[in-house]
Amino acid sequence: MHRRTLLLAAAGAASGRIVSSIAAAPQPLQVVATFSILADMARQIGGSAVEVKSLVQVDGDAHTYQPRPSDLRSLQGAGLVVMNGLGMEGWMERLKQAAGTAGLVVTASAGVVPRALPGGVDPHAWQNPANGVIYARNIADGLARADQGRADFYRSQARDYETAIVETSTWIEQQMAVVPKEKRKILTxxxxxxxxxxxxxxxxxxxxxxxxxxxxxxxQIAALVKLIRAEGIKAVFVENMTSPRLAQMIARETGAVLGPAVYSDALSGPAGPAPSYLRMFRHNTTLFAQAMLANG
Ligand SMILES: [Zn+2]
Known part of the structure; x- marks a missing residue:
């Protein structure tokens, strides 16, 4: 929008030279991510070369998301679509079909080893930073293919981001090192x-x-209450995007203390405690480590 205003202003000034130099400036690549964690990764790697939109908003639940009409237009205008895969976005197939043409679609989880479950796989692979590195490479590859002129930039940005992910993982190991093995139990x-x-x-x-x-x-609830009591689990948490009702009930029943919100499938807003993928790990890890020390 800003660039278009500039262009019009320049055209109004009737200076052909200025118009052509502004028009030649590369437009940011339009990227659509399915949820906020993937959107953050795309922003970290794409920097000022991209404009990223997330379909599921911060603090939103990507499992139960109901696409809006504006999501169709977002997909139609996208140069790159980033999704998790592993069955996370069950609503995406129909949305893509309804949109007709969408840009290149990259599956961020491609290449991770998924946790097999009866009837499917566990989609939350980004919660292991080692998988986050794979996500970053896949997203960088997608950006490089969708916007070949800036391929080297995206790849170099991705390398810096991978370094930051690995540093975060080392920090998590250090926090967990003080928690005895038998206390490492959490209910979410x-x-x-x-x-x-x-x-x-x-x-x-x-x-x-x-x-x-x-x-x-x-x-199942009764079995969980029994387990929490038997194992002395005091660490009970609710994710930002789920209902706290059952966790509150189990905490009351067992005498466990319900911790502050942790972030699993969605980031917080910019003023919240988990505005980025890496800040999410720092926030969750600090809370998990503290709470587990209270386990019996
Ligand atoms: Zn989930």
């Missing part, structure tokens, strides 16, 4: 942290399954 409202737990040796239990649509039965 939905089962989104398996990849993180597998990487850092933490046992996560989810009240809901990997999909927020599945409500647990009364028997």
């Amino acid at each position: 409202s939905h089962d989104a942290f398996y990849y993180y737990g597998a990487r850092y040796g933490i046992e996560f239990h989810g009240i809901e399954g990997i999909d927020t649509e599945a409500e647990p039965s009364a028997q």
Whole structure:
């Protein structure tokens, strides 16, 4: 918008030379990501060369998302579409078909080793930073293919970003090193942290399954309450994008303290505690490590 205004102003000034030099400046690549974590990765790598829109907003639930008419227009105007894959965005196939033409589509999780579950796979692969590096490379490849003139820029940005991801992972290891192995147990409202737990040796239990649509039965809740008591788990958390109701009930029942919101599938807004993928890890890890020290 800003550039167009400039162009019109320059045209109004009737200076052909200025118009052509401004018109030759490369336009930012329009990128559409399905949810905010992927949008942040695309922004970190694309920098000022891209304009990124997220279909699911911050604090939104990508599992149960209902696409809006404006999402069709976003897809139609996109030079690159970034999605997670692994069955996360069940609503995307129909949206892509309805949009007809969409730009190049990149699946950020391509190449990760997925956690197999009965009837599918666990889509939350980004919660392991080692997978985050794979995501960054896939997104950079997509940007480079969609905008070949800036391919070298995207690849170099991705290398810097990968370094920052690896540094964050080292920091997480340091935080977890002070938590005794037998205390590394956490209950969260939905089962989104398996990849993180597998990487850092933490046992996560989810009240809901990997999909927020599945409500647990009364028997499953009773079994969880029993487990929390037997294992002395005091660390109970709710993700920013899920309902706190069941976690509150289990915390009351077991005497565990419900921690502040942690971030699994969506970032916070810019003023919140998890405005980026890497800040999300810092926020969650600090809370998880503190809470696990209180486990019996
Ligand atoms: Zn999820």
